[in-house]
Amino acid sequence: MKIEARNLSFAYPGATEPVLRNINLVIEPGETLAIVGFNGGGKTTLVKVLMGLFEHEGLLEIDGRDVREYNPQTLHHHTTACFQDFQRYNLSTRENVGVGNWKLITNDESLESAMKKGGALEIVEEVGGLDAELTMFGGSVRSTQAKPPPNQPKVARLSGGQWQRVALSRAFIRSNDATLVVFDEPSSALDARAEHELFERIHSLSSSENGERCRTTIYISHRFSTVRKADKIAVMENGTISEFGNHQSLMQLGGRYAEFFKLQADAFA
Numbered sequence: 001m002k003i004e005a006r007n008l009s010f011a012y013p014g015a016t017e018p019v020l021r022n023i024n025l026v027i028e029p030g031e032t033l034a035i036v037g038f039n040g041g042g043k044t045t046l047v048k049v050l051m052g053l054f055e056h057e058g059l060l061e062i063d064g065r066d067v068r069e070y071n072p073q074t075l076h077h078h079t080t081a082c083f084q085d086f087q088r089y090n091l092s093t094r095e096n097v098g099v100g101n102w103k104l105i106t107n108d109e110s111l112e113s114a115m116k117k118g119g120a121l122e123i124v125e126e127v128g129g130l131d132a133e134l135t136m137f138g139g140s141v142r143s144t145q146a147k148p149p150p151n152q153p154k155v156a157r158l159s160g161g162q163w164q165r166v167a168l169s170r171a172f173i174r175s176n177d178a179t180l181v182v183f184d185e186p187s188s189a190l191d192a193r194a195e196h197e198l199f200e201r202i203h204s205l206s207s208s209e210n211g212e213r214c215r216t217t218i219y220i221s222h223r224f225s226t227v228r229k230a231d232k233i234a235v236m237e238n239g240t241i242s243e244f245g246n247h248q249s250l251m252q253l254g255g256r257y258a259e260f261f262k263l264q265a266d267a268f269a
């Protein structure tokens with residue numbers, strides 16, 4: 001999917017000031033865009049506007065056509081996303097993942113493939129199968145009913161990171177149909193290894209098996225060791241893009257991105 005924004009702005013209903021101002025960018029099909037910046041800078045709002053979820057001012061074109069000309073269902077069909085405030089459903093693992101793509105909800109192979117990509121496959125085993133119920137209330141996975149009453153599914157409570165893996169799997173189960181994939185701070189609750197593996201998979205989403213660039217990917221992250229691998233990087237400050245380019249060009253620029261990158265690199269050293 002190609003996305004082009006010109007003089008894009010957006011204000012939340014009832015707000016006096018716009019949250020996004022004068023946004024200009026082009027993302028070519030199959031490119032990866034990383035968005036970085038301060039908290040409250042407008043990153044989440046920008047991705048939601050670029051997905052056509054909010055009414056905006058200015059020009060927003062998807063594959064050369066004004067976003068308003070599309071049937072929202074068509075856009076939705078070609079898009080998948082995992083936001084920071086993802087849902088946790090008091091339902092089975094199957095339903096928590098399959099709700100992303102109902103036609104695959106009884107297809108165990110597709111569910112497990114999505115859960116593998118989301119790093120959630122081991123959770124299936126731990127909770128006792130795809131039909132084990134997940135809950136936000138009660139004990140932990142380990143302390144839940146080891147022997148549920150006959151004909152009753154197990155009920156398991158997940159950790160924050162495990163819920164995030166389930167939510168990521170819900171996004172991945174749509175990724176075969178999607179030409180735009182969006183992840184908003186997808187590794188905030190993940191351990192270091194899970195984060196590394198997730199971003200490997202996110203970066204590999206843009207290319208098909210024969211190496212063709214196929215899927216446009218946008219993610220928000222504060223992890224600069226990952227962000228540096230993106231084709232394009234946008235720095236958001238006060239509702240606008242203050243710097244735009246790849247890692248090398250932004251480091252040469254010596255501005256905000258270079259400052260953030262060095263801060264993290266120094267802290268790590």
Ligand SMILES: Nc1ncnc2c1ncn2[C@@H]1O[C@H](COP(=O)(O)OP(=O)(O)OP(=O)(O)O)[C@@H](O)[C@H]1O
Pocket residue numbers: 012015019037038039040041042043044045046236
């Ligand atoms: N639903 C909403 N209604 C009104 N204002 C909102 C809404 N969502 C976000 N905002 C405001 O928009 C601004 C930008 O928020 P946004 O979540 O896009 O920033 P962000 O860069 O993603 O922040 P963070 O890094 O903390 O996730 C903030 O001032 C926020 O208060």
